[in-house]
Amino acid sequence: MHIPDNYLSPSTCMVMGAAMLPVWTVAVSKVKTEATKAKLPMIGIGAAFSFLLMMFNIPLPGGTTGHAIGGTLLAILLGPYAACIAITVTLFIQALLFGDGGILSFAANSFNMAFIASFLGYFIYKFIKDRAKTAKGEYLGIIVGSYVGLNMAALATAIEFGIQPLLFTNAEGLPLYSPYPLSVSIPAMMIPHLLVAGVIEALFTVAIYSFIKKVSPDTIFEGTKHKIHPIYGLLVTLICLTPLGLLASGTAWGEWGADEIKNVVSGGKQLGFTPAGMKNGFSFNAILPDYSVTGLPEIAGYLLSAVAGVAIMMIIFKIISSFHKKNSREIPKS
């Protein structure tokens, strides 16, 4: 899953870097406050562990071998923030010192493996574990978390590959970077991951976790006490999927602009005219019109809009819930 340089355009890499910067900043500050200085060496040694884990080959049917990434496993063992830093450091060493994975695509690789695989995997694990309080529930959480985490990371990689020919072509219309569209890159990445790599990841994660739990249960990361709201997992998934929106070339049904409505086909006939009310009506100039920002490539604008949209939704929800709390506090008084 390590993307080498020149498969992605530099601007995609910059967008991924912009997406990872806040993640890294939050992870570093979380680790600094959550963990004492005593945990600092643990992150480094955890990174060495994750590096070596990728060296362990597991037999596959047909005589070949494969290896696990260990994103979800590390997140369960060290906590998601420490795991994020540990995997980032591993990827960095692989890119700069071993030539495995690109330097420019380092941020994209971190996004896929250090962010999606570890955070999403961990949240799914925690979500299931908190609801099914038995040991079986915990193992189910690990299996589902590591399987989905890895596959979502693979999907993100496939999307990053697949949007290249849509966005970056030379004057003759030939792709400059990875030439395969989403219709090729998604099946090519997802089929082996869904069938093989995800299964390996899940098996390996469960096997190592159960071993550590049996031998030395107190070394495992405790995690926060409060339950994780399912909405966060959904949000992460949705942000990852936003570039897919670029695929749909048409406008969403019912969201036509004034210039588009005359081409709308209804009952086999084109509408053929623009309703006067729409033509001369109120036109709202959004700050991010059509999810693109001037001066930024379309994909960057799209991602930026996604992040902004999520942030705005969260702000609205928080404001609503703060009113709700105020009201519910007032009721017992009266």
Add this chain to the structure above:
Amino acid sequence: MPDWLVKNQPYSPPPDKDQFINKSILSILRILSKLKSQSGYQMDKFQVNAALKVAFTFLLVILLSLSTSYTFILVVDVYLLVVLSLMEGKEIVKILSVSLAMAIFTFMILLPNVVLGNTYTSMMITLKVLSTLIAVNILSHSTRWHSITSALRRFGVPNIFILVLDITIKYISMLGDFSLNMLYSLKLRSVGRNNNKYASMAGISGTMFIKSKEMAEDMYAAMECRGFTGEYTVHNKWKWSMADLLYILKTVAIITAFLYWGRI
């Protein structure tokens, strides 16, 4: 002496699949040998500052990725070949084998695209992948890794990150040695057919984690005893040398070449 001890009993163990143990051993050995060869590196004859080298390599990678000019990429390739030719034979083999393997892999992936008639882009991407990998591998093979990490400090990478990076590089070799011994013993003790090997593999990784946790605690104790407060400073002073100036001239030359041929 009992009878059965004197008798000759041939034992031929049933064939067993342990390819995955061999592969794991080999891949860990490869990493360890690369780490060990690090300590043997002679400092560069021309002693160019590591920070300059890192900055130049990053710049080269970016320019290569941005460029759409075949000429520019060829110019860079020629430059890289010149640098390669000045290195030792052993190093050249290592650098070329890693880089060519990845470039061939890239070409295989792009093959359907060539069949579709898009030869130019496919060749460009393959060449770019090859040149980038050679550039990065030259950096990693000609510079000591601890000078690369301390060079990153100059670029404003946070202390905590560099400390973690240094610890990681050291402990990859320590944990690697440790797990290598476990893999050897798993291989030696699996006489005949051993169906428990898969479970042992998880045991080895799990033990590696527990061991790493212990090592981390020991390391922190040792650091604290020596007065570690969480700060990590770089001490070596920057001294300009003739080689540095030449290196900067080279950088300027590459940028000029990019502007001349490699229009974005």
